[in-house]
Amino acid sequence: MMPAFSHPIFITKPMLPPLSQLSSGMERVYQSGNVTNMGPMHQELELELRAVLGGHNLVLYNNGTIALMAALQALDLPPGSEVITTPFSFAATTHSIKAVGLQPVFADIEPEHLTLDPVEVRKKITDRTRCILAVHVYGFPCRLDELAAIAAEHDLRLIYDAAHAFAATVGGRSIADFGDASVFSFHATKLFNTIEGGAVSTGSLERYDRLKNYRNFGIIDEDTVDSVGLNGKMSEVHALFGLLNLRTYQQELSRRRDVRAIYTEELSPVRQVHIPDYPACVGGSYQYFPIRIEQFRDVIYHELKRFNVFSRRYFYPLIADFKPYRHLAPLDSLPEARKAAQDVLCLPFYGDLADGTARSIAHLVRSIIDRHAR
Ligand SMILES: Cc1ncc(COP(=O)(O)O)c(C=O)c1O
Structure with missing residues (x-):
């Protein structure tokens, strides 16, 4: 472990x-x-x-x-x-x-x-x-x-x-x-x-x-x-x-591109993980690294904390479920947004994240999924 x-x-x-x-x-x-x-x-x-x-x-x-x-x-x-x-x-x-x-x-x-x-x-x-x-x-x-x-x-x-x-x-x-x-x-x-x-x-x-x-x-x-x-x-x-x-945001952007490539290499072979990608014509802003995980999103989110890794469930809860807005959208409406709120996880993502650390976080995600998928 x-x-x-x-x-x-x-x-x-x-x-x-x-x-x-x-x-x-x-x-x-x-x-x-x-x-x-x-x-x-x-x-x-x-x-x-x-x-x-x-x-x-x-x-x-x-x-x-x-x-x-x-x-x-x-x-x-x-x-x-x-x-x-x-x-x-x-x-x-x-x-x-x-x-x-x-x-x-x-x-x-x-x-x-x-x-x-x-x-x-x-x-x-x-x-x-x-x-x-x-x-x-x-x-x-x-x-x-x-x-x-x-x-x-x-x-x-x-x-x-x-x-x-x-x-x-x-x-x-x-x-x-x-x-x-x-x-x-x-x-x-x-x-x-x-x-x-x-x-x-x-x-x-x-x-x-x-x-x-x-x-x-x-x-x-x-x-x-x-x-x-x-x-x-x-x-x-x-x-x-x-x-x-x-003066330096472009360096930050290019480092984030590298971190994204590492996560993608490590996580795209995992069947339960889907990585939304930028369309070909888009120059990305590399603001977040969101993945969608069938079934185990919350397990991963909580278990990562035990390893001192703080991912975020952006955007859960859904805004439509906040108290001031609940009356605007019944629970059976907005199915795609509700699904995303349940399965998206954003992994730590910034230029200063060392390659080895990104790889280790991806390995942790894989091992948590392996353990629970058995
Ligand atoms: C999508 C989106 N809109 C608006 C804001 C609000 O920006 P600020 O925090 O600078 O007020 C944020 C976040 O911080 C955001 O993520």
């Missing part, structure tokens, strides 16, 4: 810049005395991210949840309008809809990449539907063409929660090229992080102004506040982390 790892291995390890770079950057912050309110680091990071994410208008926020709320409120929809969304995501996706006074409506996901199923979306459209909020879950791009066609046909806005899809590409195009707006999270758990942070990227100039105003209490100038807003500003210190991490 393999011994437990001497230190805990968590689902991710945030990419952090070298302390020496951070301290020289902090000297600049101290010298300027400018620590927040869209200062120079903030402006520099917005420009750099804009270039990385496809060149559209880009607005930084203090986290991805506020960025989601900003993207939705910028649509200026009538209160209570219905937003069709996926139940298979992180809580923030649905919470953001409620938080801006709109009504979430869940549609089921498709079984291979676990993103919103366009066929199910069509079934949920009513005369109150105004928007689709789809998620590139685990960085797997949604069915972009089909969702765009539905949105055009029914005059709906289309927002993508791209929290897991930083720098992903589809057919060589940035993931931010699709829909009315794309929303990113730069939380410490994300491939590219500013510790806490987020952004909205949009091609629309009109929405760009609304997105900026919402971030700063609706303030237009010293004399004018003309809309409801909040404090969505990223501080200079967080922006500094972002500027430094932008």
Whole structure:
């Protein structure tokens, strides 16, 4: 029996810049005395991210949840309008809809990449539907063409929660090229992080102004506040982390590609394990390494902890089963999402995970399955 790892291995390890770079950057912050309110680091990071994410208008926020709320409120929809969304995501996706006074409506996901199923979306459209909020879950791009066609046909806005899809590409195009707006999270758990942070990227100039105003209490100038807003500003210190991490995220991405290859080599021969893969035209974001395991998901999750390995059952429980949303979806609805919530396991996944450690984790998963399958 393999011994437990001497230190805990968590689902991710945030990419952090070298302390020496951070301290020289902090000297600049101290010298300027400018620590927040869209200062120079903030402006520099917005420009750099804009270039990385496809060149559209880009607005930084203090986290991805506020960025989601900003993207939705910028649509200026009538209160209570219905937003069709996926139940298979992180809580923030649905919470953001409620938080801006709109009504979430869940549609089921498709079984291979676990993103919103366009066929199910069509079934949920009513005369109150105004928007689709789809998620590139685990960085797997949604069915972009089909969702765009539905949105055009029914005059709906289309927002993508791209929290897991930083720098992903589809057919060589940035993931931010699709829909009315794309929303990113730069939380410490994300491939590219500013510790806490987020952004909205949009091609629309009109929405760009609304997105900026919402971030700063609706303030237009010293004399004018003309809309409801909040404090969505990223501080200079967080922006500094972002500027430094932008220098190295591509190395992190390529290391994650290697770790993914090791896990795939070790686990794809296992009959009970299915590894969803990126379609050929997709440049992956390598945000997570999800596997689907028939039957033994929870056993593996618990037994791995005994070896000091902390995998995550993202996304269990399903958002549709959270107390505030339970009444929206009966237990016999959303079958694919419910199945995924029961069988997906995300293994520890980050650039600093040594090859040997990834191999050992995969061996552990195999041996747990072997033992229980007997
Ligand atoms: C799919 C998804 N959307 C939104 C968010 C919210 O982002 P933040 O934590 O930056 O508020 C997250 C996660 O953290 C997420 O995973």
